[in-house]
Amino acid sequence: MREPTVREIFKQELEQVGDGLREMSTLVVDAIESASTALRTADLQLAERVIEADEAIDEIERRLDEQCVSLLARQQPVATDLRVVVTALRLSATLERMGDLARHIAYVARGRYPELAPSVPMRDIFDQMGVAAVKVARQVTELLESRDLAQAAGVERDDDTLDDLHRETFRIMLDADVEMTKQELIDGVLLGRYFERFGDHGVSVARRISFLVTGDLSNSVAFDA
């Protein structure tokens, strides 16, 4: 049996980085799904599981960072290979942040237990935001596998949905006929922001992958404005 070439080793290591990103992304799907369910059902144990599980996502980020820097040092990639490694560094940071946001949603669910955190007028809208956020995370995971640009467009659409729903949260909260306590308003603002940012980060991942596929930078700039 012949020794693997430098190129083959590079490809293999890059594949491991890709596996790590998909692993993170799968954990982010679990996190946002569980956080949304914990929020909808006041499930304390589920909220706590999301909070604890975030450490595993952070751990993969640290491992991927080390792998990418080590790859750059040993393999000295150029051109597309270099862009792939630099993009992987950024994707892991973004996925880590999506995990944080799911954890923040779980904190709100835990903080109001045994009550439901969303007030009655906000329940339907946060259910919808949860559904859209889970769709974002699932499509991001599929996109990491397929690099299919149709999925990137799907992430953008679901993020638009999250943005629309976010605007709607303010309309409901500011409606003079809607009565909410101060705590309910505070939770409403925070939850809306967490879901909205989760969508923004999903779009950031989608655009970076699209850029790798198409080489078109115009899509990838200022995405998290």
Add this chain to the structure above:
Amino acid sequence: MREPTVREIFKQELEQVGDGLREMSTLVVDAIESASTALRTADLQLAERVIEADEAIDEIERRLDEQCVSLLARQQPVATDLRVVVTALRLSATLERMGDLARHIAYVARGRYPELAPSVPMRDIFDQMGVAAVKVARQVTELLESRDLAQAAGVERDDDTLDDLHRETFRIMLDADVEMTKQELIDGVLLGRYFERFGDHGVSVARRISFLVTGDLSNSVAFDA
């Protein structure tokens, strides 16, 4: 005159990247200073200047990204040099985000004009958050120049101040004796969150620079949790 060596060119290009980071950081100081003033004085023109000026910060981030990737491709740095370039990529992303947060604060100031955005019970606390956030940004700028770890510790302290003040915003908002409209509560939650995140990002910059100086990773992990 002799040609510069590869090493000299690398040092020179790295110096340019450092200049770019300091340039960004100086613009971030301006942005958070002006945003805080616009918030305190209901200064519409100043708020609009912050919003417009954010484009310049984004532009430097794009330029630095290109420079760093080009540096990696042409110079193929290893060891500390490689870590410096990878860190620069991350610092520019973090500084860009600090600029965004200043812009978000400016949006709130603009949105309430000609009124003052912070409600009467919240004015003092947001003044204090503004002062602490400006200190964070100034120290980050100095730290980029000096790499003096005492300044990194200063950033951590001012971020602690921001966290304390952030907790205090909730105490005030939830005080049954404090009357606030829904819009005032919403603005209070958003502003508190923007300032608090601004501090978190400042700490992220400080820890990454400390890591470069000391090589100690234990300080640099999970900083934006």
